[in-house]
Amino acid sequence: MEQRNISIVLIGMMGTGKSTAGRWIAEQLGYEFVDLDHEIEVAAGKRIPDLFAEDGEPAFRDLESAVLAKVLSCSKRVIATGGGAVLSESNCELMKRQGWVAALTAGAESIVERVREDQGRPLLAGGDLELKVRTILEERKDCYRFADVTVDTTGISAEEAGRQILMHYRV
Numbered sequence: 001m002e003q004r005n006i007s008i009v010l011i012g013m014m015g016t017g018k019s020t021a022g023r024w025i026a027e028q029l030g031y032e033f034v035d036l037d038h039e040i041e042v043a044a045g046k047r048i049p050d051l052f053a054e055d056g057e058p059a060f061r062d063l064e065s066a067v068l069a070k071v072l073s074c075s076k077r078v079i080a081t082g083g084g085a086v087l088s089e090s091n092c093e094l095m096k097r098q099g100w101v102a103a104l105t106a107g108a109e110s111i112v113e114r115v116r117e118d119q120g121r122p123l124l125a126g127g128d129l130e131l132k133v134r135t136i137l138e139e140r141k142d143c144y145r146f147a148d149v150t151v152d153t154t155g156i157s158a159e160e161a162g163r164q165i166l167m168h169y170r171v
């Protein structure tokens with residue numbers, strides 16, 4: 001597929017700025033912005049915390065995979081995935097085959113600051129936030145390596161992260 005039309009898929013830990021940078025990149029390119037979490041909420045008819053609480057994480061993951069396959073069927077999209085979409089190997093294979101994949105990273109302290117006020121992430125709810133962030137970062141540290149490009153967002157704005165991704169995409 002011609003790289004200039006291929007959909008951009010953003011992966012990375014919660015709070016690395018996938019949704020924020022993704023929306024900005026889509027605006028710059030005139031591509032459609034798709035937030036996978038939003039599409040999952042529409043498909044489920046409920047918010048993500050309710051989906052986790054009422055149906056469980058496995059049900060969320062199944063829906064995540066189904067919605068991912070659907071949104072990857074079109075080019076000229078910027079797709080912000082959820083941080084755990086990479087936990088399924090078949091999801092990763094699909095992203096790699098159907099999209100151009102950019103991974104966002106950030107240090108644990110930055111992530112904690114960014115997600116602290118947001119109650120929308122059930123995996124980070126309750127207890128010691130920093131410990132949860134560090135544990136999940138460690139558990140998933142190898143899951144984002146398959147990306148075509150990786151951008152560290154620590155200390156830079158979401159817009160600057162988007163700019164760096166676009167520079168690589170346009171090459």
Ligand SMILES: Nc1ncnc2c1ncn2[C@@H]1O[C@H](COP(=O)(O)OP(=O)(O)O)[C@@H](O)[C@H]1O
Pocket residue numbers: 012013014015016017018019020021080114115153156157158159161
């Ligand atoms: N590069 C950045 N620097 C500072 N804050 C950011 C940055 N990117 C995103 N944010 C903020 O961090 C929070 C989480 O961003 P979000 O885009 O939802 O991340 P993700 O989709 O990766 O979980 C939001 O409040 C957002 O405004």
Ligand SMILES: O=C(O)C1=C[C@@H](OP(=O)(O)O)[C@@H](O)[C@H](O)C1
Pocket residue numbers: 012013014015018019037048081082083084085120121122123
């Ligand atoms: O990392 C994860 O497992 C998750 C990340 C969230 O998306 P963001 O990465 O956009 O926060 C959302 O999909 C859900 O709460 C689970």
Ligand SMILES: [Mg+2]
Pocket residue numbers: 018019020037080081082
């Ligand atoms: Mg997001």
